[in-house]
Amino acid sequence: MQDDVRLIDLYHARHRLHGHIVRTALVPSPSLSHRCGGAVHLKLECRQLTGSFKLRGAANALLQLPAEARARGVIGVSTGNYGRALAYAAHRLGVRAVICMSRLVPSNKVEAIRALGADGRIVGASQGVAELEVERLVREEGLVRLPPFDHADVIAGQGTAGLEILEELPAVDTVLVPLSGGGLLAGVALGMKSASPTIRVVGVTMERGCAMHASLRAGHPVQVEEVPSLADSLGGGIGPDNRYTFRMVRELVDDTVLVSEDEIAAAIRHVYEQEQLVVEGAGAVGVAALLAGRVRAGATTAVLLSGANIDMALHRRIVCGGSA
Numbered sequence: 001m002q003d004d005v006r007l008i009d010l011y012h013a014r015h016r017l018h019g020h021i022v023r024t025a026l027v028p029s030p031s032l033s034h035r036c037g038g039a040v041h042l043k044l045e046c047r048q049l050t051g052s053f054k055l056r057g058a059a060n061a062l063l064q065l066p067a068e069a070r071a072r073g074v075i076g077v078s079t080g081n082y083g084r085a086l087a088y089a090a091h092r093l094g095v096r097a098v099i100c101m102s103r104l105v106p107s108n109k110v111e112a113i114r115a116l117g118a119d120g121r122i123v124g125a126s127q128g129v130a131e132l133e134v135e136r137l138v139r140e141e142g143l144v145r146l147p148p149f150d151h152a153d154v155i156a157g158q159g160t161a162g163l164e165i166l167e168e169l170p171a172v173d174t175v176l177v178p179l180s181g182g183g184l185l186a187g188v189a190l191g192m193k194s195a196s197p198t199i200r201v202v203g204v205t206m207e208r209g210c211a212m213h214a215s216l217r218a219g220h221p222v223q224v225e226e227v228p229s230l231a232d233s234l235g236g237g238i239g240p241d242n243r244y245t246f247r248m249v250r251e252l253v254d255d256t257v258l259v260s261e262d263e264i265a266a267a268i269r270h271v272y273e274q275e276q277l278v279v280e281g282a283g284a285v286g287v288a289a290l291l292a293g294r295v296r297a298g299a300t301t302a303v304l305l306s307g308a309n310i311d312m313a314l315h316r317r318i319v320c321g322g323s324a
């Protein structure tokens with residue numbers, strides 16, 4: 001089973017990432033603890049460099065590429081945050097980066113990627129089309145592909161966020177993690193379940209178009225239609241040839257729950273007003289699930305706030321009361 005990601009890979013990633021990422025804070029949330037009747041803590045990956053946890057996996061994968069591969073340059077498909085993280089890590093290491101995105105990626109994210117010196121390309125109306133462009137450029141220009149979630153080094157990198165939660169909060173019994181392709185959830189679940197199988201790990205995603213949720217239901221990877229959502233970072237499929245995340249999520253994760261667009265908006269408002277935090281839609285789904293009663297909190301719950309990169313005009317509209 002050399003194809004597996006192991007706990008030791010998370011520790012190696014942690015060691016390797018030192019100096020490349022920041023250790024984000026884990027803070028108690030009085031407002032959510034009060035509402036849920038247990039101790040609720042927030043893991044602030046919205047304060048990670050580049051504005052999301054994605055830097056953990058991107059940097060971990062990039063740092064392990066041999067010099068020959070780095071010289072060729074890297075390419076990835078992204079809903080925005082992975083591209084920004086990969087662009088940032090590549091820029092720091094002097095590696096060329098090409099990021100392929102669909103038209104659904106918000107312009108603030110595209111601009112951030114280009115500002116880091118990466119070649120940000122908009123191709124088509126879905127992640128699937130952007131994926132085809134990646135394949136073409138790998139073939140024709142010899143770029144090295146680093147996928148956004150279904151890659152052992154990416155999963156191990158994302159899992160380091162889970163190690164940090166465990167170290168600071170060993171009493172944790174419930175962990176809520178945003179879910180799209182499942183790299184974050186697989187990595188965090190591996191850490192949690194290795195520490196104790198009794199820690200409940202729940203993936204949270206949006207009602208609109210979650211491929212992993214539909215795939216778990218079907219028992220194999222399925223495609224779903226991509227539609228706009230406040231949780232734009234959760235869009236995209238899991239790939240028909242999914243190698244790691246589908247299996248890991250199926251084996252390690254206790255449950256997946258869905259939240260609506262209104263619930264996501266309410267959560268963005270809640271963390272802004274109660275915790276003075278700016279989070280994007282995808283980053284707010286765990287809080288949304290708690291507030292809407294879609295998941296029960298434990299005695300000690302950690303909620304991972306995965307990203308901050310929301311268009312600020314949209315954020316203003318949401319906190320002023322509208323749903324979008």
Ligand SMILES: *Cc1c(COP(=O)(O)O)cnc(C)c1O
Nearest residue numbers: 081180181182183184282306307
């Ligand atoms: C990518 C992303 C996710 C989902 O991560 P996966 O590893 O694809 O499941 C969640 N939140 C934010 C902010 C993201 O950028």
